Amino acid sequence: xxxxxxxxxxxxxxxxxxxxxxxxxxxxxxxxxxxxxxxxxxxxxxxxxxxxxxxxxxxxxxxxxxxxxxxxxxxxxxxxxxxxxxxxxxxxxxxxxxxxxxxxxxxxxxxxxxxxxxxxxxxxxxxxxxxxxxxxxxxxxxxxxxxxxxxxxxxxxxxxxxxxxxxxxxxxxxxxxxxxxxxxxxxxxxxxxxxxxxxxxxxxxxxxxxxxxxxxxxxxxxxxxxxxxxxxxxxxxxxxxxxxxxxxxxxxxxxxxxxxxxxxxxxxx
Amino acid sequence: xxxxxxxxxxxxxxxxxxxxxxxxxxxxxxxxxxxxxxxxxxxxxxxxxxxxxxxxxxxxxxxxxxxxxxxxxxxxxxxxxxxxxxxxxxxxxxxxxxxxxxxxxxxxxxxxxxxxxxxxxxxxxxxxxxxxxxxxxxxxxxxxxxxxxxxxxxxxxxxxxxxxxxxxxxxxxxxxxxxxxxxxxxxxxxxxxxxxxxxxxxxxxxxxxxxxxxxxxxxxxxxxxxxxxxxxxxxxxxxxxxxxxxxxxxxxxxxxxxxxxxxxxxxxxxxxxxxxxxxxxxxxxxxxxxxxxxxxxxxxxxxxxxxxxxxxxx
Numbered sequence: 001x002x003x004x005x006x007x008x009x010x011x012x013x014x015x016x017x018x019x020x021x022x023x024x025x026x027x028x029x030x031x032x033x034x035x036x037x038x039x040x041x042x043x044x045x046x047x048x049x050x051x052x053x054x055x056x057x058x059x060x061x062x063x064x065x066x067x068x069x070x071x072x073x074x075x076x077x078x079x080x081x082x083x084x085x086x087x088x089x090x091x092x093x094x095x096x097x098x099x100x101x102x103x104x105x106x107x108x109x110x111x112x113x114x115x116x117x118x119x120x121x122x123x124x125x126x127x128x129x130x131x132x133x134x135x136x137x138x139x140x141x142x143x144x145x146x147x148x149x150x151x152x153x154x155x156x157x158x159x160x161x162x163x164x165x166x167x168x169x170x171x172x173x174x175x176x177x178x179x180x181x182x183x184x185x186x187x188x189x190x191x192x193x194x195x196x197x198x199x200x201x202x203x204x205x206x207x208x209x210x211x212x213x214x215x216x217x218x219x220x221x222x223x224x225x226x227x228x229x230x231x232x233x234x235x236x237x238x239x240x241x242x243x244x245x246x247x248x249x250x251x252x253x254x255x256x257x258x259x260x261x262x263x264x265x266x267x268x269x
Numbered sequence: 270x271x272x273x274x275x276x277x278x279x280x281x282x283x284x285x286x287x288x289x290x291x292x293x294x295x296x297x298x299x300x301x302x303x304x305x306x307x308x309x310x311x312x313x314x315x316x317x318x319x320x321x322x323x324x325x326x327x328x329x330x331x332x333x334x335x336x337x338x339x340x341x342x343x344x345x346x347x348x349x350x351x352x353x354x355x356x357x358x359x360x361x362x363x364x365x366x367x368x369x370x371x372x373x374x375x376x377x378x379x380x381x382x383x384x385x386x387x388x389x390x391x392x393x394x395x396x397x398x399x400x401x402x403x404x405x406x407x408x409x410x411x412x413x414x415x416x417x418x419x420x421x422x423x424x425x426x427x428x429x430x431x432x433x434x435x436x437x438x439x440x441x442x443x444x445x446x447x448x449x450x451x452x453x454x455x456x457x458x459x460x461x462x463x464x465x466x467x468x469x470x471x472x473x474x475x476x477x478x479x480x481x482x483x484x485x486x487x488x489x490x491x492x493x494x495x496x497x498x499x500x501x502x503x504x505x506x507x508x509x510x511x512x513x514x515x516x517x518x519x520x521x522x523x524x525x526x527x528x529x530x531x532x533x534x535x536x537x538x539x540x541x542x543x544x545x546x547x548x549x550x551x552x553x554x555x556x557x558x559x560x561x562x563x564x565x566x567x568x569x570x571x572x573x574x575x576x577x578x579x580x581x582x583x
Contacts, residue, residue, distance in 0.1 A: 103280065103283070103284070106284065106565075107284055107287055107288060107291075109513075109561075109565075110284065110288060110516070110558050110561040110562045110565070111288075111291075111558055111561075112516055112517060112520035112557075112561070114520045114521075114523060114524070115520060115554050115557055115558065118538060118542065118550065118554060119292065119295045119296070119550070119554055120295075121542055122295075122296065122541075122542050122545075122547060122550045123295060123296070195410070199410075199412055202412050202415075203412065203414060203524050206412075206414055206524065206527070207523075207524055207527055207535075207539060208539070219412075222412075222414070222415055222418065225418075226418060226528065229418060229421060229422060229426070230422075230426050230433075233422045233426075236415070236418050236419075236422075239415075240412060240415035240418070240419070243412045243415065244407075244410050244411055244412070244415075245410075247409075247410040247412075248406065248407065248410040251406065251409060251410060252406070
């Protein structure tokens, strides 16, 4: 329970910060103020300013939008394609279709999201959309494997047998009996992939394959800070902490949700 | 075992073929004309035509794919458009940095994760276990390139124990290893955290098995039953994760190389992207994917060898 509350609180802080940034930020992040560049934290600029004199606190609020949006859409892509694929593979276990789906998954697993992003960027140029596609594609086999594995054990249950006897087809059984029983598992995995997505987005925009300037993103801020690190290390400090605490919050929330939804797992941990 | 190996080899070949097709399609088919793409929008038509001829783009798609694949099999990756030297040569040079970096990081990962995970599992619920779980929770959440930057501030800028970046070359192995120390630690941190947690939970699972109680009942000490029975059985999930981690380390090395300005595959591929050297991008990506597929193949064979039950499931 402690995990869940701590994790949800941390996550909520960043989600609220991102939401608030649409209405209000302490400073406008598109306005440059070179006279006040690289200021250490003060009462005016809580986290200091960057090399263009922009307020780092405001940039972190706006950057949270990019991170959260990219990671959430990537999870939606992964779930939206992976879960149906996993359900299909489980319903047709041992068939050619199952084999093709699972080998396809293995293949995607050989392309870490960074490599997918490199390929896409080489062709279309860098953008936040590329980051979403790259992370989303990598999420597909994660959800497909999880779904198939869990669905296979559900298919042996008596209530599925009863449904088959009652004449329901594989699609209806998957939708009405298998999927609802997977919901807990998918929510927990969704939280994990969400936090991994935040990390991946940060890494991609750090190497310039993600969101492009002037869109603030945490990874981009760290890339900018790196060249000045000997001069103004504080510029690199806060975006990193933002990533760390968001990911930590999501991971702890995921653990907490799992404990609450499935007390059996808590004992084993 | 032989039957399993042959079957697995078959799927390995199919994976490699499909992977090469995907990469080939991404680079050469989707964007239209690679030659005009590489030269940019202001290129003269006859320059584009000359480059098309040079790249062999006037041949049919299937012929180009075949010549790319057969070329790679004989070690010929084509000629880099920007460097004007064989791609294989440049990649070979850069590989001498990225591969050792990933391997050192893998070694560090295992060296840290095994004792820590075993300690946490055997002292379950103690303060040692709690602090391991807390520290690994943090280790998983830290972006490793940021952690690398913090280490540069502390160890290179303030304490001056290490240089902040660059690579002296392998002529001086001690200096080379020193230059790779901080990058390897940064790469290993999240992976070691993950592996320590996997080790702990795998060991907790096997420690609660009946055969452990039996081994204790027949008079083995806790230590003996841990080493002889629990640990050996816990290795299966641990090995899977190590196999997966190698691919994350190779890909992660691409990013960490940027923090330390290391001339490895990562710097190469990002330069190639900005210079639109598509042949280079294609070759580096294929090489990395090839490495991942081969490692997974090796892990699968290692399993089947350790655990005969797995041979049935090809």
